[in-house]
Amino acid sequence: MTRSDFSEHWHDLLAGHALDALSPAEQAELDRLLQDHPELEAEKAVYDQTLAQLPHALVPVAPPAGLEARILAAAQGSDRAIEAHSRDRSPGRSPRVIPWRGGWGVGTAIAAGLILVMGWDNLRLRRAIVVRQQDLDAATALIQQLQQQQRQTETILTQLRTGETLYLLEGVGSLAGASGSLLTLPGQDEAILIASDVPALPSDQVYRLWALDQEAAAPVFCGAFNRSSPEAVQWSLPTEVCGAAPDQMLVTIDPVNAPPVPTGELVLQSVVR
Amino acid sequence: MDEADNPGTTQTDEASDFVLLAAMQAGQAEALQVIYRRYGRLVYTLALRVLNSPEEAEDLCQEVFLKLWQQPTYDASRGSLSTFLAVLTRSRAIDRVRSRGARSRLLQRWQTTNQATAASPSPLEAAVQGDQAQRVREALDQLTHAERDVLEIAYYEGLSQSQIAERLNIPLGTVKTRSRQALKKLRNILKDLT
Structure with a gap:
C-alpha cells in the first residue's frame, strides 16, 4: 500500500466514522490510528462538521410564531425551579448553577477570554454612550434655540393678528x-x-x-x-x-x-x- | 440556510455566539432569545425534516434550546454553535424516530423520501437564504444522485448501511462506498466552511 493509498484509507475510516457506519474491525483500526496519530483528531472533527452542514441546504421552514415565547417562558420557569431547588438544598448559596463540562482548567481559560471580550464590549459601549450624549446635548441646545424662535414668531404672529400695535x-x-x-x-x-x-x-x-x-x-x-x-x-x-x-x-x-x-x-x- | 432570521439588528443581535453563550450562562434570557432567533430556523427545519411532524419538530426545537440553556455542553473548540445545534438536533430527532413503532417508521420513511425530492429553492429564495446555504447546495449538486441519495438517507433517517441497501436494493458494499465517497467529496468542497 502506497502512502497515498494509506491516506485515502484513513479518509475512508474518518468518513465512515462520521457516518456512524464503521464495522467493529474498522472502528478498532481507527482507534489505533488515532492513538498513533493524535493529529488526526482534527481531521475527524472536520468530517463531523462537514456532515453537520447538510441541513443548511434544506429549504428553511420558519418555526411557529409562538415557539420563541414558549421557549423563553420555559427557560425562565426552569431557572426559577433550579433556583428553588438550590435554595432548598443549600440556603444562602448562589441560586444559579451553571454546569460546564469543559473542565475547570478550560473553563477558567474561557472565562478569562470572556472577561476580555465582555470588557472590550463594555469599553465600546461606554465610548458609544459618550458620543451619543454629546449628540444629545447638541440636539437639546438646537431644540431650545428653535423653541425660543418659535415663541418669538408666535408672539409676532399674535401681534400681527391684532394689528393694533x-x-x-x-x-x-x-x-x-x-x-x-x-x-x-x-x-x-x-x-x-x-x-x-x-x-x-x-x-x-x-x-x-x-x-x-x-x-x-x-x-x-x-x-x-x-x-x-x-x-x-x-x-x-x-x-x-x-x-x-x-x-x-x-x-x-x-x-x-x-x-x-x-x-x-x-x-x-x-x-x- | 440563513442563520439570521431577523433582518433588523441591534448591538445585542450582532454579538458573537461566544459572547451570547457567556451571557446565557450568566442567566440572561435575552441571550437565549438572540441565539434562538439566529438558529431557531435551522433547528426547526432539521427537526421537521427528520421527524416529518410539525408538532414533534416544535417540541424537539424547544427541547434543544432548553438543553442549551440548562446544561450548556457546547465546546467552541469542537466547531461552531450551528454545527453543535445541528448535531444535537439530528441525534435527538433520530432517537425519536427510532422509538416509534415499525409501522409508523415505514410511513415516515415513505413521506420523508417524498419530501427529499421536493423542488429546489428558487434563485430568489437562495439569495435570501445566504451564502452558506448556497455553498452547501452547490456542493451537494456536485455529488452524483446515487451518492446524494445514500448520504441523505443516512443523515436524515439514521438508517444503517444494511437498511439503506435493503431500501435501495443495492449491495451493502455499494452503500458503504457511495456514502463515504460522498462525504469525502463534500469535505473537500466545504473544507473552508468547517
Missing part, C-alpha cells in the same frame, strides 16, 4: 432705503423690530426709539438697540407710554452716552395712521 417703518435721511416693522407688546413691556437695510452701528452709537403722541409735549424715550443680529431685535420698553399705542414711532441714531433727549439723526419713522 404694529407700526410700519420707512427710512429717512441716511437710511432712506430702509424699512421695517415695529411691534410693541404692552402686556410684556417689550418691543420687537424687524427691519431691512438697517445696518449695525459702531460701538459708540446706538439706535433709539421714540414714541410720539399728539397729546404729549415731546417724544418719549422707548429704549435703545443695535442690530446685533440680522433677525428681529427685541428690547424692553422703559415706560408704559411706549406700549400704549402711541400715534407714531421714531428711530434716531445717537451717541451711546448722549442724554435721553431726541437730538440724534432721524433714520426711521412710522407711517402715520
Whole structure:
C-alpha cells in the first residue's frame, strides 16, 4: 500500500466514522490510528462538521410564531425551579448553577477570554454612550434655540393678528432705503423690530426709539438697540407710554452716552395712521 | 440556510455566539432569545425534516434550546454553535424516530423520501437564504444522485448501511462506498466552511 493509498484509507475510516457506519474491525483500526496519530483528531472533527452542514441546504421552514415565547417562558420557569431547588438544598448559596463540562482548567481559560471580550464590549459601549450624549446635548441646545424662535414668531404672529400695535417703518435721511416693522407688546413691556437695510452701528452709537403722541409735549424715550443680529431685535420698553399705542414711532441714531433727549439723526419713522 | 432570521439588528443581535453563550450562562434570557432567533430556523427545519411532524419538530426545537440553556455542553473548540445545534438536533430527532413503532417508521420513511425530492429553492429564495446555504447546495449538486441519495438517507433517517441497501436494493458494499465517497467529496468542497 502506497502512502497515498494509506491516506485515502484513513479518509475512508474518518468518513465512515462520521457516518456512524464503521464495522467493529474498522472502528478498532481507527482507534489505533488515532492513538498513533493524535493529529488526526482534527481531521475527524472536520468530517463531523462537514456532515453537520447538510441541513443548511434544506429549504428553511420558519418555526411557529409562538415557539420563541414558549421557549423563553420555559427557560425562565426552569431557572426559577433550579433556583428553588438550590435554595432548598443549600440556603444562602448562589441560586444559579451553571454546569460546564469543559473542565475547570478550560473553563477558567474561557472565562478569562470572556472577561476580555465582555470588557472590550463594555469599553465600546461606554465610548458609544459618550458620543451619543454629546449628540444629545447638541440636539437639546438646537431644540431650545428653535423653541425660543418659535415663541418669538408666535408672539409676532399674535401681534400681527391684532394689528393694533404694529407700526410700519420707512427710512429717512441716511437710511432712506430702509424699512421695517415695529411691534410693541404692552402686556410684556417689550418691543420687537424687524427691519431691512438697517445696518449695525459702531460701538459708540446706538439706535433709539421714540414714541410720539399728539397729546404729549415731546417724544418719549422707548429704549435703545443695535442690530446685533440680522433677525428681529427685541428690547424692553422703559415706560408704559411706549406700549400704549402711541400715534407714531421714531428711530434716531445717537451717541451711546448722549442724554435721553431726541437730538440724534432721524433714520426711521412710522407711517402715520 | 440563513442563520439570521431577523433582518433588523441591534448591538445585542450582532454579538458573537461566544459572547451570547457567556451571557446565557450568566442567566440572561435575552441571550437565549438572540441565539434562538439566529438558529431557531435551522433547528426547526432539521427537526421537521427528520421527524416529518410539525408538532414533534416544535417540541424537539424547544427541547434543544432548553438543553442549551440548562446544561450548556457546547465546546467552541469542537466547531461552531450551528454545527453543535445541528448535531444535537439530528441525534435527538433520530432517537425519536427510532422509538416509534415499525409501522409508523415505514410511513415516515415513505413521506420523508417524498419530501427529499421536493423542488429546489428558487434563485430568489437562495439569495435570501445566504451564502452558506448556497455553498452547501452547490456542493451537494456536485455529488452524483446515487451518492446524494445514500448520504441523505443516512443523515436524515439514521438508517444503517444494511437498511439503506435493503431500501435501495443495492449491495451493502455499494452503500458503504457511495456514502463515504460522498462525504469525502463534500469535505473537500466545504473544507473552508468547517
